[in-house]
Amino acid sequence: xxxxxYLPIALMTLLGIGFAVASILVSKLLAPSNPTPEKLAxxxxxxxxxxxxxxxxxxxxxxxxxxxxxxxVEIIFLxxxxxxxxxxxxxxxGAVVVFMLMLIETLAYVWKRGALEWNVARxxxxxxxxxxxxxxEAA
Amino acid sequence: MQGGAWLPIAFEVVLLVGALAVLLVAVVAGRDRRFWGPAxxxxxxxxxxxxxxxxxxxxxxxxxxxxxAQGVSFAKSPMVVMDGLSAFGAIVLGLVGFVGFLAxxxxxxxxxxxxxxxxxxxxxxxxxxxxxxxTPNLVVIFLGLETASISFYVVAGFLRRQKGSAESSxxxxxxxxxxxxxxxxxxxxxFAATGSLTLYGGNSIRDFFSSTIVTQPGILLAGMALMxxxxxxxxxxxxxxxxxxxxxxxxxxxxxxxxxATVKIAGFAAxxxxxxxxxxxxxxxxxxxxxxxxxxxxxVGTVLALVQSxxxxxxxxxxxxxxxxxxxxxxxxxxGVPAMWFYVSTYAFMVVGGFAVLSTVSGSDSSKxxxxxxxxxxxxxxxxxxxxxxxxxxxxxxxxxAGFVAKVFSxxxxxxxxxxxxxxxxGYLWLVVLGVVMSVVGLAFYFRIIGTMFSTPDDxxxxxxxxxxxxxxxxxxxxxxxxxxxxxxPLIEAVRDAFPI
Numbered sequence: 035x036x037x038x039x040y041l042p043i044a045l046m047t048l049l050g051i052g053f054a055v056a057s058i059l060v061s062k063l064l065a066p067s068n069p070t071p072e073k074l075a076x077x078x079x080x081x082x083x084x085x086x087x088x089x090x091x092x093x094x095x096x097x098x099x100x101x102x103x104x105x106x107v108e109i110i111f112l113x114x115x116x117x118x119x120x121x122x123x124x125x126x127x128g129a130v131v132v133f134m135l136m137l138i139e140t141l142a143y144v145w146k147r148g149a150l151e152w153n154v155a156r157x158x159x160x161x162x163x164x165x166x167x168x169x170x171e172a173a
Numbered sequence: 174m175q176g177g178a179w180l181p182i183a184f185e186v187v188l189l190v191g192a193l194a195v196l197l198v199a200v201v202a203g204r205d206r207r208f209w210g211p212a213x214x215x216x217x218x219x220x221x222x223x224x225x226x227x228x229x230x231x232x233x234x235x236x237x238x239x240x241x242a243q244g245v246s247f248a249k250s251p252m253v254v255m256d257g258l259s260a261f262g263a264i265v266l267g268l269v270g271f272v273g274f275l276a277x278x279x280x281x282x283x284x285x286x287x288x289x290x291x292x293x294x295x296x297x298x299x300x301x302x303x304x305x306x307x308t309p310n311l312v313v314i315f316l317g318l319e320t321a322s323i324s325f326y327v328v329a330g331f332l333r334r335q336k337g338s339a340e341s342s343x344x345x346x347x348x349x350x351x352x353x354x355x356x357x358x359x360x361x362x363x364f365a366a367t368g369s370l371t372l373y374g375g376n377s378i379r380d381f382f383s384s385t386i387v388t389q390p391g392i393l394l395a396g397m398a399l400m401x402x403x404x405x406x407x408x409x410x411x412x413x414x415x416x417x418x419x420x421x422x423x424x425x426x427x428x429x430x431x432x433x434a435t436v437k438i439a440g441f442a443a444x445x446x447x448x449x450x451x452x453x454x455x456x457x458x459x460x461x462x463x464x465x466x467x468x469x470x471x472x473v474g475t476v477l478a479l480v481q482s483x484x485x486x487x488x489x490x491x492x493x494x495x496x497x498x499x500x501x502x503x504x505x506x507x508x509g510v511p512a513m514w515f516y517v518s519t520y521a522f523m524v525v526g527g528f529a530v531l532s533t534v535s536g537s538d539s540s541k542x543x544x545x546x547x548x549x550x551x552x553x554x555x556x557x558x559x560x561x562x563x564x565x566x567x568x569x570x571x572x573x574x575a576g577f578v579a580k581v582f583s584x585x586x587x588x589x590x591x592x593x594x595x596x597x598x599x600g601y602l603w604l605v606v607l608g609v610v611m612s613v614v615g616l617a618f619y620f621r622i623i624g625t626m627f628s629t630p631d632d633x634x635x636x637x638x639x640x641x642x643x644x645x646x647x648x649x650x651x652x653x654x655x656x657x658x659x660x661x662x663p664l665i666e667a668v669r670d671a672f673p674i
Contacts, residue, residue, distance in 0.1 A: 136193060143196045143289075 191216020221267025273431030280427025337540030341423025356403025362396030372451030470497030526650025549630025
């Protein structure tokens with residue numbers, strides 16, 4: 035491998051950087067600049083923003099997202115197997131079944147651990163209030 | 174497929190089945206650890222048994238390459254190798270894993286309903302670690318490395334509500350991912366330079382070097398250097414050791430021994446596989462680098478261990494120094510593999526035993542273990558005190574302990590083969606001299622630990638009795654430390670066959 039073999043890569047890199055810089059410069063130079071408070075506000079589908087966009091949201095979304103990714107990847111593997119299951123034969127079927135059993139067992143475990151329960155904290159608070167007999171507080 | 178065809182991957186299969194069985198039993202039968210604990214123990218023991226079977230198979234019918242992809246264009250590249258290195262590694266990993274699992278039993282009790290997760294992570298990590306040493310394919314080595322690393326990131330942060338544990342996990346994750354990325358980049362560059370991802374077998378890196386003279390080795394050198402950095406990070410060799418003290422200190426004490434010991438075993442085995450066997454033709458290029466790594470590790474590890482006030486950090490820096498002594502053996506190239514095995518297999522038990530004692534003293538879920546916690550340990554708990562003394566003496570390399578034999582073996586090996594740089598017939602004599610000096614300097618902090626244990630305790634409070642599995646783990650570690658110090662010959666005979674093909 036000669037160093038000159040890398041010339042196309044170097045050119046490509048320069049081209050990429052150049053294009054980005056040029057686009058920003060051109061839009062800065064050509065676009066009229068007339069900032070108003072409304073224009074500077076963050077865009078939220080045309081509605082006047084009411085609160086800080088950075089917001090805490092429940093960790094259970096991540097949990098569901100992670101479970102989703104796992105089964106998404108499973109589907110990717112199954113597609114590969116499904117388009118040529120005849121060539122793979124019984125060994126392929128066995129491998130896919132073992133693979134799926136592993137994932138299903140994992141799902142069973144996290145299910146049992148309560149990963150699919152929604153609103154655990156609120157339900158617990160509700161139960162506690164009911165148990166203490168202050169039902170009107172919960173309403 | 175015949176029954177024998179499964180033997181090369183029996184170690185991994187047993188551990189994976191064990192990990193799933195633990196989770197399944199926990200779901201079906203209940204979370205009480207008496208239900209699923211035996212399944213995990215059986216899996217570790219079964220893995221060690223698989224190693225023994227592999228060892229017998231290798232010694233009777235020879236080593237072999239398995240799981241060759243057929244009908245694919247890059248065919249003839251095997252995915253699994255069964256030889257002395259992988260079989261011996263399976264036995265050592267299985268036994269150390271079993272003892273480490275017993276040492277973590279108190280921690281398993283403390284994490285309660287999350288116990289099955291912790292144990293199946295340990296099982297999975299062990300499978301990944303063996304994958305690193307039982308494959309000739311560089312990408313599979315990387316996959317094994319990641320399987321183990323990701324499990325250990327989680328184990329380090331298992332007590333996520335503790336500040337130390339979360340910090341430990343995060344640091345390990347960030348630095349470990351960087352090291353994995355560097356290793357993978359090294360694999361890619363090596364592929365670019367040689368056109369192969371397979372160390373041996375058909376169309377391999379070895380074939381490439383036997384038929385080609387590399388005139389411009391720039392990319393190859395970069396690839397080798399990056400792979401070496403990745404492995405040096407995992408075995409915590411200086412200057413890639415900065416994560417080790419923080420991670421060891423923050424991670425739950427009950428599991429640190431398992432993590433520290435098994436990663437070192439697999440890391441050095443992978444080093445022997447990639448550099449000792451696969452890149453054997455480049456031996457003059459990489460042994461000087463390994464020698465410098467060894468020298469820096471010994472000095473940095475020993476000197477920084479002297480100034481620590483936390484026993485976990487002290488053992489972490491001592492681990493850096495030990496990585497240096499093991500790398501000293503590897504400067505002899507593939508001839509250093511027996512000494513590497515002797516050192517790493519005895520040292521692994523010392524690490525597990527040492528951290529198991531710390532977990533009985535300061536609690537298996539503790540982060541910090543200040544040296545004062547060990548004050549008067551011999552009076553408070555004679556059993557733990559004396560066993561810890563044996564383990565620490567073993568680490569320090571006292572005669573009649575396994576650490577001494579391991580060091581001598583390593584130093585003799587390093588001087589047995591002529592060195593390429595500085596070119597001479599006596600090998601890396603300068604490194605051995607440095608190693609001896611650093612061993613003597615290291616005595617200072619090992620005896621600081623022992624001195625603290627023999628001092629008068631502040632309060633005469635009896636130590637809380639440790640669980641039976643943990644005590645068993647400590648006893649096994651101490652017995653191995655002493656036994657292979659007095660009668661090292663069986664192990665020395667065994668490691669002479671533990672070569673990669």
